[in-house]
Amino acid sequence: KKVFGVIGLGKFGFYVAKTLAEAGAEVIAIDKDEDKIRKISDLVTHAYLADALEEQSLEEAGILSADTVVISIGENIEASILVTMLLIGRGIKEVIAKAVSPLHGEVLKRLGVARVVYPEKEIATRLARSLLVTGVLEEIPFAPGHSIFEIKAPINLINRTLKEADLRRRYGINVLAIKRGNKVIVNPSAEEKILKGDVLLILGSEESLLTLS
Amino acid sequence: KKVFGVIGLGKFGFYVAKTLAEAGAEVIAIDKDEDKIRKISDLVTHAYLADALEEQSLEEAGILSADTVVISIGENIEASILVTMLLIGRGIKEVIAKAVSPLHGEVLKRLGVARVVYPEKEIATRLARSLLVTGVLEEIPFAPGHSIFEIKAPINLINRTLKEADLRRRYGINVLAIKRGNKVIVNPSAEEKILKGDVLLILGSEESLLTLS
Ligand SMILES: Nc1ncnc2c1ncn2[C@@H]1O[C@H](COP(=O)(O)OP(=O)(O)OP(=O)(O)O)[C@@H](O)[C@H]1O
Ligand SMILES: Nc1ncnc2c1ncn2[C@@H]1O[C@H](COP(=O)(O)OP(=O)(O)OP(=O)(O)O)[C@@H](O)[C@H]1O
The missing domain is CATH 3.30.70.1450 (Regulator of K+ conductance, C-terminal domain)
Known part of the structure; x- marks a missing residue:
């Protein structure tokens, strides 16, 4: 059975985790913000309060053996990039990351993410x-x-x-x-x-x- | 010729304004952040540095005679709601607003916005x-x-x-x-x-x- 990880529970990460969990999938959710973890803990298989930059925490959360991990860390581009690198370096087969700018997205692509997502841009251009x-x-x-x-x-x-x-x-x-x-x-x-x-x-x-x- | 207004130039507002402007539409963009205005000023018809809560500023920007206004103020729910109320009260025919939570969206609906948009949620559920x-x-x-x-x-x-x-x-x-x-x-x-x-x-x-x- 496929295991999903979601790191970063802003609006995007939250709804990815929620939708996967509601469909019955196994979801490991990670965020360093206590309120975010509290909000999701009833919905997902495992919710961990942790700094995703700490490899040890990712290990303990079990996310390093996930099949697919979605990274949705917004404002902190450095954290987004470094966490992505960590996961790819540890052999996660499918890493999907939200980007906050084209340059950010380009970096993520070159690190080897399977997909870069620009939610606001996609919906904005469709609306326009x-x-x-x-x-x-x-x-x-x-x-x-x-x-x-x-x-x-x-x-x-x-x-x-x-x-x-x-x-x-x-x-x-x-x-x-x-x-x-x-x-x-x-x-x-x-x-x-x-x-x-x-x-x-x-x-x-x-x-x-x-x-x- | 249809006049569009965009208030709030985060990622969502920015790409709405940019897409409309690139298609040749007349776009009035407003934000209180100087960097955001600088980034968009070459792309749109008129870019105004202003606090959207100041009706006088909206008047001077010409946005109160726009046909359609897209409001994309994120973190400050109060500002999002009050600016929306201001525009609807001034008779803007079509107001479209981005919401950051279902409750926020419900308030906007009841004020009379034509459309409430949840960009992160939409793309998140599609991805999941x-x-x-x-x-x-x-x-x-x-x-x-x-x-x-x-x-x-x-x-x-x-x-x-x-x-x-x-x-x-x-x-x-x-x-x-x-x-x-x-x-x-x-x-x-x-x-x-x-x-x-x-x-x-x-x-x-x-x-x-x-x-x-
Ligand atoms: N190093 C980290 N480890 C774990 N979680 C992190 C780390 N850095 C940021 N986060 C979490 O990532 C989440 C998303 O980040 P942020 O809110 O900046 O993104 P956002 O782009 O505004 O989100 P959205 O647009 O999806 O609502 C936050 O809940 C934050 O606590
Ligand atoms: N009263 C106001 N008048 C004008 N602009 C405002 C006002 N309040 C907020 N803004 C602007 O709205 C923009 C968007 O707000 P914010 O960045 O909080 O939203 P966001 O949801 O994170 O954006 P996005 O997800 O689209 O990137 C900001 O550029 C901010 O300067």
């Missing part, structure tokens, strides 16, 4: 992009020029079936789901009608979206 | 979910029980066409794209073959993913 296009509630980019968009049903498509709207052929748009009130129709059939108030989850290029609206 | 299922590189939930998954091509599907794999009928899985090296085939045709090393972007239920792997 959804603000730039009216009617787009959400944009999740996944390839250059292509995204998954959540859009309000365009006026000209209301009361037409997906077959009639013919979006794939006309615009290269794939309708993935229709949100209607609080139900979601995933992978809707061609006979499904688009109604007023529907939110469409579509896959397409940014140009196709502009052509549509 | 992708760590729980081997082979899942990314999971983007969009409806109860359904997500968009990025998965390594399952061994049993290698060298089969999408038509042969018959994923939609057999598992209710819709293959949205195939990432191969650094190219991405969006909305692939039925004749497309799945090759070793491919990353599939699929839409389906969590059960369908488990059945597949």
Whole structure:
């Protein structure tokens, strides 16, 4: 059974630990702040009050035999980098680290972390992009020029079936789901009608979206 | 032309302002920290050193006539709430605020913000979910029980066409794209073959993913 470690229980580390633990995973959480440890101790397998820079403490916590460790130490870049080095040097197979700046992230990459995460930047750019296009509630980019968009049903498509709207052929748009009130129709059939108030989850290029609206 | 305001230039606010500005939008940025203002001043339309709690300063910055304002004040919950109240009271049509805790977010909602954002929590839960299922590189939930998954091509599907794999009928899985090296085939045709090393972007239920792997 896979063992996860989480070092640093700011908002990011806390929710990583909580989500893993709620799914039944074994989680070892470490932080030097007593309140943070108290907050998480009921949720995870083991919560240790410790300075992650002290290898002995990491040993005692059992985190050095974890399969995956997530490091989320924010303001103290030095500690983030040194703890990362410690774990990688001790052979942790998968180290994932949160970075607070591109330079910080670059250092972590070069030390050999499997993944560098920039939570604020990711959500910020997603929010900003959804603000730039009216009617787009959400944009999740996944390839250059292509995204998954959540859009309000365009006026000209209301009361037409997906077959009639013919979006794939006309615009290269794939309708993935229709949100209607609080139900979601995933992978809707061609006979499904688009109604007023529907939110469409579509896959397409940014140009196709502009052509549509 | 739409005017955006961003108050609070921590990592989240900074990248919201930067992304909007890079897309050509008019952005007014406010922060009380000189270094933050200096960092952003070349990127945005107007950058003002000011305490957002001083209504006079907000007036002079022109932010009270913005269409959308994003408030990203972190540690100081009181300031975040009071600035939000100020903007909503002055009739800003769309206020979006970053929250540092569920309770904080609930207050902001009740004041009337259009959207409350929890960047660290969102990315943390996404990361944790992708760590729980081997082979899942990314999971983007969009409806109860359904997500968009990025998965390594399952061994049993290698060298089969999408038509042969018959994923939609057999598992209710819709293959949205195939990432191969650094190219991405969006909305692939039925004749497309799945090759070793491919990353599939699929839409389906969590059960369908488990059945597949
Ligand atoms: N050497 C260390 N050993 C253990 N824990 C540490 C160490 N240094 C910092 N931490 C812990 O890391 C946690 C996260 O750090 P910090 O709050 O600076 O990050 P943050 O980026 O603001 O967090 P978030 O944005 O995720 O809320 C804190 O709870 C802090 O106590
Ligand atoms: N009253 C205020 N007026 C203007 N700016 C403010 C005020 N209070 C705080 N700020 C600014 O808000 C910014 C963000 O606050 P803070 O750094 O606490 O948030 P954060 O949650 O750690 O940021 P992030 O996670 O986005 O990096 C800071 O740059 C700070 O100077």
